Amino acid sequence: MINEVTRPGFAVEIRARYRDVVRDRWPVSIDPQPDELLSSWIHRLAIANGIAPRSFANVLGLDGGMWSTRLDLRLPCNLAALLGGQTGTSPAAISAMAMVGSALTPLLLPLRDSVHRNRSTWMQYCPLCLFEDQAPYFRRQWRLASRVSCFAHGCGLRDRCPACRRGIAAFDQVDLLPQHFCVGCGFDLRQAPKASVKVSARRLERAIDDIVRLEAAKGLLANGDLISRLLRAPSTMTLTSLSTFARIRCLEGLAAGSVDWLGAGEDTTAAHWRRLILAAGSHARLITRLADHMEKRQRSTRSVDLSSPGADLPALLEAYTRVMG
């Protein structure tokens, strides 16, 4: 107050700390692709953040081996929360990628790593789908034993690397390589030769897929016998222990034979639907046929009505007196 000199003052503010403001998530997040399997997404997430899939198991606190494929079948809440919090993907989206508690679980290929070429491995793939992907990923559909061909490309699925005959082992990758490279020998799986499947077998496979989904949606799978029939379909072993090649041959054989093996000897509505779908070729085709049929019927009944307009009232009154009297 003695010196009335006015000086230009400095700005003085309470400051926010950098560590409070900076985002606390992992640096790179990736979006799940359509129908992507959880373990495939986790592997892609690991590589995007610069960590090899095998080392990423330590990040999630899991041991080695088939750590990510086990998560597909059983996802603990804390891991789902960790993944959701660190990536910004919603926990619902993460759970949707897993196959936890699905009614189709008995049809899943077992988590086995057998050397025999005619035994199954845990994952199949379509080389053309991998080729067309911008970021190659594995679909949930490919884990089902009832699937042997790709619906988009019409070629057969493969379950082993053509060069070294090992199954898919993306969880064991120690380099920062995408999933379309075989872990054992480095072969680019997108270059695998196309497997061929007969049209009749593909039609049968589509029908079976529709039947299975229909009964799963209705909740009939657990009590019904559809799954056991499917698993027993090959004469030698259960469906889930056969390699893709063997299952393709099995389906081709079934398509050549009678169609009754799925609904034989049963009179339930479910069995009836199965026969209908098998006859039509797919659920969509059956519904289209039914819709066409109903539309034709509607048109014909309407034309009948228009021809006799006024016969109703006296007949109605007569019927009324008869009833009341």
Added chain:
Amino acid sequence: MADHLLEHVRPYLGRSVEDRVAYMRAARWIGHHTAIEAHRRLAELVSRPPVLRTRGLMLVGPYANGKTMIAERFAVEHLKTVEQQRVWVVQTREGAGLAHFYGSILQALRAPVGNGRDVNRKAEQIDHLFDSLKPRLLIFDEFHNALRGRSRDVEAVLAFLRRIGRQFDISPVLIGEVAIYDFINETSEMASRFELVAVPRWEYGEEFLALLDSLEGALPLACCSDLSDEKLAREIFRLSEGLIGEIVAIVTTAAAAAARAGTERITRAVIDELDYIPVSKRRRAPVRDCLL
């Protein structure tokens, strides 16, 4: 009565003593000339076009002189204004060697840690992340920590800085003490890539008095203390030895004492009561005799 206070500080006069003391103690940003100039240089570095030869900055000055304050404020402002983060602040770890250095960078990027021990894997991860994130500026706080150790470790760290500049076009900003200035200027290769932004000690002058006035305006005391009065200012300058961290500490402690005592102004007596010993004189202070 509250004319000496800034606009946003006046409401605090009505609060309780403890609230006001807590407000006084909060960390502050002070926009003095050196800080504003440093921000201008940093902003220039963020918005520069891509070049082949790295250009970096050294923010060097004595301890407790507000270097971290300048860097953090710049990073926070950057985060608020842009969508894609381009500036990261790395807290350099105290261990020597590349493993610790990489570890501090990965922690700054908030990256998941896969294998704790393998240096090659960490280097691979850092390269991969820099490729995806494309940072423009990496601010290394306390960088003199990385310069401790064998000379080949230090050489490796400096070679890493040159490489990320060349490969990913990242400008490093090194914050710390004068040891950084010495190391960088040892070879002309590094010296030609880094420019100096000095954060020197304050001298007694108009700017110092302006600083005291601004500080006074930010502390919610009911009465005007007139800190830029010659006697008070000289005493504060003597005790703080020109370091802004010390200046702020002295003034806020005195203000807290005044608020608690009820006098509501900082006078020479209040400051004397603090018994504040300047940092350079603490080694042989008389109070040490009582500790024996």
